[in-house]
Amino acid sequence: MSIQIKALPQPLSKIIDSTSNIYELGDEYYTDDVNFKIRTNIPSVVDLEDILKNPNNLFGFKTKESLLKFSRQGEMLFYIVDSHVEILFMGNFPKNQAINFVTSICEEYDQNSGNSIFNVNLKEITDENHPKFRIRTDMKNIDIIESIMKENFLGFHSQEELNEFKERGKISLNKLEDNTYELVFFGNYQKDEVSNYVKNLNDAYKSKIQEITYVKLIEKIKKNNYKLEKEIIDNENSIILTLNID
Secondary structure (H helix, E strand, O other), X not given: OEEEEEEOOOOXXXXXXXXXXXXXXXXXXXXXXXXXXXXXXXXXXXXXXXXXXXXXXXXXXXXXXXXXHHHOOEEEEEEEEOOEEEEEEEEOOOXXXXXXHHHHHHHHHHHHHOXXXXXXXXXXXXXXXXXXXXXXXXXXXXXXXXXXXHHOOOOOOOHHHHHHHHOOEEEEEEEOOOOOEEEEEEEOOOHHHHHHHHHHHHHHHHHHHHHHHHXXXXXXXXHOOOEEEEEEEOOOOOEEEEEEOO
């Protein structure tokens, strides 16, 4: 008996829609007296999340109510810059409370990892160092995202062009509550070029997911001693496999 499997549908995640998923972080988000970022000694967002998940840690606050009140003062962005997590505070966060909050997080990381005591580095947000764009995606695998960003030209014609683009600022990944990632662009970037960059990243991500899923499926077919009779690619770039399972 033969069966067909429609494997690896091309739209594994939505194509970036620059009109709905790109956010230009203009002056309404940034006023000198309330916005700042703090660099941590934590090397990954995953390590930071493990600490934040601790229900018994009040992170420098005396009560859960005061911690909750602090968290409601605005938005915090967690992203990687130069192999360390930075936390961007946007809103009405009191600086002394934010410093105590981050210090508590870093101290717990130090205790868990055996590192030396960390000194907080707070920087004011200026025109040169504040995020300019945020683009949300449906991508979830951080290892694949980072490997593509290192190995793919992402719409540029050469490594030199890509390097010139990157050197105009910084590009960071921020994990959202639904485990997807958004890209945060700092520096001298234009809306159309960051949109194209993320669209190409998204396309490359889908192709890589296709490749990985295809390899796993073929391995499972061989393991179950099924015979692959036919393999075609349809108009949607999906792979249709016809198997003999007798």
